Amino acid sequence: MMEIFKEMANSVIELNTEKAKKLAQEAINNPELDLLEVIEKGFGEGIRKVGDLWEEGEYFLPELMRGAQVMQEASDIITSHLEAASKIVTKGTIIMATAEGDIHTIGKEIVATMLKANGFKVIDLGADVSAETILSEIKKHNADLVGVSALLTTTLKGQKEVVDLLIQEGLRDKVKVMIGGAPVTDQWVKECGADGSAENAVSAVELTKKLLKIE
Numbered sequence: 001m002m003e004i005f006k007e008m009a010n011s012v013i014e015l016n017t018e019k020a021k022k023l024a025q026e027a028i029n030n031p032e033l034d035l036l037e038v039i040e041k042g043f044g045e046g047i048r049k050v051g052d053l054w055e056e057g058e059y060f061l062p063e064l065m066r067g068a069q070v071m072q073e074a075s076d077i078i079t080s081h082l083e084a085a086s087k088i089v090t091k092g093t094i095i096m097a098t099a100e101g102d103i104h105t106i107g108k109e110i111v112a113t114m115l116k117a118n119g120f121k122v123i124d125l126g127a128d129v130s131a132e133t134i135l136s137e138i139k140k141h142n143a144d145l146v147g148v149s150a151l152l153t154t155t156l157k158g159q160k161e162v163v164d165l166l167i168q169e170g171l172r173d174k175v176k177v178m179i180g181g182a183p184v185t186d187q188w189v190k191e192c193g194a195d196g197s198a199e200n201a202v203s204a205v206e207l208t209k210k211l212l213k214i215e
């Protein structure tokens with residue numbers, strides 16, 4: 001199993017879209033594989049390694065972008081399969097967005113897909129979304145929970161802005177806030193007043209169920 005994950009990670013590190021897509025398709029047809037693990041331990045490991053190489057000066061921005069595209073195309077194959085297999089929605093309405101000024105989408109999309117696959121209705125607002133827009137979508141859809149992603153230390157503040165706006169509008173008791181992204185710490189969760197953070201899509205689903213009191 002580890003060998004397959006390694007191959008998947010390598011396809012992203014080698015910036016090889018065709019290989020990554022082929023491996024993603026094979027994963028769908030392999031009943032022994034947990035597709036979430038495929039994303040987290042396979043392709044996800046690859047994009048993290050690409051990030052490390054970029055930080056070390058081995059890769060430049062075009063390679064980082066290309067790596068992200070390879071990861072995106074492979075995970076799109078997996079997530080559309082997971083979405084197609086998901087059940088009709090009943091468990092609650094969730095708004096997902098990446099904070100203002102931040103264009104990282106991969107992790108948020110994986111979380112959104114896993115929530116959908118677990119029976120939640122998810123409205124994904126995309127990336128670089130202002131707290132005001134997030135609030136107005138929460139109201140429009142009468143959402144139970146909002147998930148705000150931030151991958152940059154400079155965009156973490158967008159998560160707090162959402163909490164603050166919910167307080168201002170008297171909606172904080174009604175809407176749960178889950179945050180995530182590499183720079184999020186327990187300390188930041190407390191400081192920004194969110195209900196919790198999740199470090200991957202599995203824990204995001206667990207936390208959502210816990211916060212919404214769903215078995």
Ligand code: HCB
Nearest residue numbers: 051068102103104105106107147149152153180181200201
């Ligand atoms: Co980007 N980037 N990047 N980047 N990037 C990071 C995030 C750095 C940490 C890399 C580094 O320096 N080591 C760094 C941020 C440093 C910092 O502020 N602390 C960084 C930087 C600096 C930048 C630019 C500023 C670079 C530049 O232009 N000079 C620029 C940002 C522009 C902007 O946003 N305004 C930039 C651009 C890019 C792209 C476009 C090339 C690409 C993103 C493409 C896309 O998303 N469509 C990219 C990528 C791919 C990364 C790395 C390599 C990987 C991120 C990723 O996709 N991880 C990242 C390095 C790293 O994280 N190790 C690097 C894989 C996913 C699966 O993990 O953590 O995103 P995740 O999500 C998890 C988890 O956090 C949680 O569940 C997800 C699923 O497991 N989760 C949630 C996430 N959101 C949640 C929300 C919830 O409610 C609950 C759980």
